[in-house]
Amino acid sequence: MTTTGTLPEKFSALEPWVEDWALATRPERYEKRLSKTIDELQEFYDAIAPVAEEAIEYLDGFDVNDLPEAETRLMHLLYSMIMVSYPVNIFKQPRIPDSGAAFFNTAVEPAI
Amino acid sequence: MSSIQKLATGRDKYTLDYPELGTGPVSYEDSYSEEFYQAEKEAIFKRTWLKVGRVEQLPRNGTFFTRELKGLGSIVVTRHTDGEIYALYNVCAHRGNKVVWQEHPAEESKGSARQFQCKYHGWRYGLDGKCSYVTKRDQFFDSLPDDKLAMPQVRCEVFAGFIFVNFSKDAPPLREFLGEKLVTEIEAWPFEKFTNHWSFRTYVKGNWKIGIDALLEWYHPAYVHGRFLDTDVSQAEKLVPPMDSYHYDLFTPHMLTSVPGPPPLKKKQGSVGPAARDMNWVYKLFRAGLFGPDDVRDDLGHLTPERNPGEVKYWSNDQYWAFPNLSIQLWGRGYYITYQYIPDSVGGHNYEVDIYFPEPKTVSERLAQELVVDSTIEFAMQDTNTVEATYSAISQQALSEYHLSDMELMIRQFHHVVRSAVAARPPRSASPIRQEPRQAGTEK
Numbered sequence: 304m305t306t307t308g309t310l311p312e313k314f315s316a317l318e319p320w321v322e323d324w325a326l327a328t329r330p331e332r333y334e335k336r337l338s339k340t341i342d343e344l345q346e347f348y349d350a351i352a353p354v355a356e357e358a359i360e361y362l363d364g365f366d367v368n369d370l371p372e373a374e375t376r377l378m379h380l381l382y383s384m385i386m387v388s389y390p391v392n393i394f395k396q397p398r399i400p401d402s403g404a405a406f407f408n409t410a411v412e413p414a415i
Numbered sequence: 416m417s418s419i420q421k422l423a424t425g426r427d428k429y430t431l432d433y434p435e436l437g438t439g440p441v442s443y444e445d446s447y448s449e450e451f452y453q454a455e456k457e458a459i460f461k462r463t464w465l466k467v468g469r470v471e472q473l474p475r476n477g478t479f480f481t482r483e484l485k486g487l488g489s490i491v492v493t494r495h496t497d498g499e500i501y502a503l504y505n506v507c508a509h510r511g512n513k514v515v516w517q518e519h520p521a522e523e524s525k526g527s528a529r530q531f532q533c534k535y536h537g538w539r540y541g542l543d544g545k546c547s548y549v550t551k552r553d554q555f556f557d558s559l560p561d562d563k564l565a566m567p568q569v570r571c572e573v574f575a576g577f578i579f580v581n582f583s584k585d586a587p588p589l590r591e592f593l594g595e596k597l598v599t600e601i602e603a604w605p606f607e608k609f610t611n612h613w614s615f616r617t618y619v620k621g622n623w624k625i626g627i628d629a630l631l632e633w634y635h636p637a638y639v640h641g642r643f644l645d646t647d648v649s650q651a652e653k654l655v656p657p658m659d660s661y662h663y664d665l666f667t668p669h670m671l672t673s674v675p676g677p678p679p680l681k682k683k684q685g686s687v688g689p690a691a692r693d694m695n696w697v698y699k700l701f702r703a704g705l706f707g708p709d710d711v712r713d714d715l716g717h718l719t720p721e722r723n724p725g726e727v728k729y730w731s732n733d734q735y736w737a738f739p740n741l742s743i744q745l746w747g748r749g750y751y752i753t754y755q756y757i758p759d760s761v762g763g764h765n766y767e768v769d770i771y772f773p774e775p776k777t778v779s780e781r782l783a784q785e786l787v788v789d790s791t792i793e794f795a796m797q798d799t800n801t802v803e804a805t806y807s808a809i810s811q812q813a814l815s816e817y818h819l820s821d822m823e824l825m826i827r828q829f830h831h832v833v834r835s836a837v838a839a840r841p842p843r844s845a846s847p848i849r850q851e852p853r854q855a856g857t858e859k
Contacts, residue, residue, distance in 0.1 A: 329613075345692070348692070349690075349692075352690035352691075352692075352700075353689070353690040355690070355700055356686060356687055356700060359700070359701075359778065359779050359782060362778035362779075363777050363778050363779050365778065367775055367776065367777055367778050367780070367781055370778075378778060378781075378782075381782055382782075382785055385697075385701065385782070385785050385786050385789050386789065388694065388697045388786075388789075389643075389694065389789070389790075389793050391692055392692050392693055392694040392697060393642055393643060393694055394642065399793050399796050399797060400642060400797075401639075401797055401800055401801075402796040402797055402799070402800050403800040403803065403804075404800070404803075405617065405619075405796040405797075405799040405800040405803075406617060406796070407615040407616065407617045407768070407792055407795065407796065408615065408616045408617060409613070409614070409615060410614040410615065410616045411612055411613060411614035411769075412612075412613050412614075413611050413612070413613070413781075415781065
C-alpha cells in the first residue's frame with residue numbers, strides 16, 4: 304500500500320494503483336506497460352474501468368489547465384488506463400504484436 | 416450487406432486513369448541500390464523543398480532549433496531579431512567548427528539566444544548568420560573579409576506555418592513547387608489553432624520509400640492491423656471500406672488520397688454501461704478512437720469547402736503527399752497529423768510522426784485526444800516493423816519484380832516520380848565535365 308489521501312476522496316479505492324500508474328509522461332507510462340505482465344495490466348484495468356466514467360465526469364468539473372494535485376493524479380491514472388487498454392482488450396500481451404523492435408520515442412507531448 | 420459496403424461506388428480501376436503508369440510488374444531496385452540512393456540524394460533531396468519544422472517551434476525572436484540532415488546539411492533554423500525566419504548551415508566561417516550544439520555535437524538542440532558563439536575560438540554570429548565579432552581580429556591578415564563572414568544561409572520559406580528549406584540555389588520558389596492545388600487546399604486549414612502537439616521519432620531500418628509505401632495503400636489494414644479490427648481476418652476484411660470508396664488525385668509530383676471513416680458517435684446520453692474488457696467500450700467511454708474524437712469541435716473553422724475534394728461518402732480525412740517525403744493529413748474530426756521520412760542511407764531513415772490537436776477545453780476533450788494519439792501510434796508501430804521486414808527481404812534481390820494492384824496506384828506513381836526525377840538529373844559521374852560549384856558546408 305502507498306500513502307493514503309493522494310487521490311480525490313471519492314476515488315480512494317484506486318490508491319493502491321497510484322504508485323505504479325499515476326505517471327506524468329507517456330514514456331513513463333509506456334515503460335511501465337512493458338515492465339508488467341498481461342495479468343498485471345488486466346488487474347489495473349479491471350480496477351479502474353468500473354470507476355472511469357465517474358472519474359471523467361468528476362474531473363470535468365475542474366479547469367483542465369488548473370487541476371489540483373490529487374485530480375492531476377486521477378487524470379494520470381486515466382491516461383494509464385488508455386495506455387493499457389489495447390494490450391488488455393486486443394493484444395493480450397503488453398507489446399503490440401508484430402511490432403518487433405519498433406519503438407517510438409516521444410520527443411514532444413503536452414504539459415498536461 | 417454491412418453499412419460499410421454501401422460506400423462502394425462501383426467505379427472502374429483507378430490506375431487506368433493514368434496510362435503513363437502502366438499496369439505491369441515493377442522493380443524495387445530504386446529502394447535497395449546504393450547507387451540509386453546517391454543519385455536520388457543529388458537529384459531530389461539536394462534540390463527539393465524539405466520540411467524541417469513549424470513556426471510554433473520559434474515562438475519569439477531569438478529562438479532557434481537545429482536539424483541534422485545527414486548527407487544534406489547540419490542546419491540551424493532561427494527567428495532573428497527582425498522577426499524573420501532563417502536557415503543557416505551550422506558551420507563557423509573560421510575553421511568549420513559546428514557552431515550551435517549542446518553537450519553532444521551530433522544531437523539536435525533548441526533554445527533562445529541573442530547571438531551564437533562558436534565554442535572553438537569564440538567567433539560570434541547574429542541569428543541571420545552574419546558574423547558580428549571575430550576574437551583577436553588583429554592577428555588575422557588582410558585576406559579576412561570585413562563584412563562577408565557568415566554562417567551561410569540555406570534557402571528557407573514558410574508555407575501554412577511549415578518551415579521548408581532547399582539546398583539548391585536554382586530550385587523554383589516553394590509555393591510554385593507545391594502548386595496551386597496543394598497551396599489552396601492546405602492553406603484553407605487553420606493550422607494556428609492546432610497547437611496541442613505530440614511528436615514521435617524513430618529510426619527505421621529500411622529504405623525511406625518502403626516506409627512511405629506502407630501508408631500509400633488501403634490493402635494492408637485488414638492484414639497488418641487485423642487484430643485491431645477483428646481476430647478473424649475474414650471479419651477484419653469486412654471492416655475496411657471497399658477499395659472503390661477512396662479518392663485519389665495524382666497531381667505530379669504530389670498526391671492526395673481522401674479516406675472514408677465511421678461517423679462520430681451520437682452525443683452522449685446516459686451511462687456507457689458496465690465496464691468491459693472490450694475496446695469498443697473504451698472507445699465509447701472516452702468518446703474517441705482511431706478516426707478521432709467523437710465530440711467534434713465546431714469552433715475551429717477547419718471544415719471549409721476545400722475539404723474532401725473528391726466527395727468521398729462518410730469522409731474522414733484528406734491525406735496530402737508533398738513530394739518527396741511529407742504527408743499532411745487533415746482529419747475531419749478536428750486534428751492533423753504529419754508523417755515525414757528522412758533517409759540517412761539507402762537502408763535507413765528517420766521517421767517522424769507529429770500529431771496536432773487544438774488546446775483542450777475540458778478534461779474529457781483532453782482524454783479523447785490521448786486515446787486518438789495512442790491509437791495512431793499503436794498502428795504506426797505495426798506499420799514500421801513491416802517496413803523493416805520488407806526492406807530486409809527485397810534487398811536480398813531474390814526476385815527482380817513485384818506486383819502492384821489497383822489499390823496500390825499511389826505506390827506505382829510515387830516510385831515513378833522518384834525514378835523520373837533521378838533520370839532527369841543523372842549523377843555527376845555520368846557527365847564529368849560539368850562541375851557544379853560546391854556550396855560551403857554542403858559536404859559532411
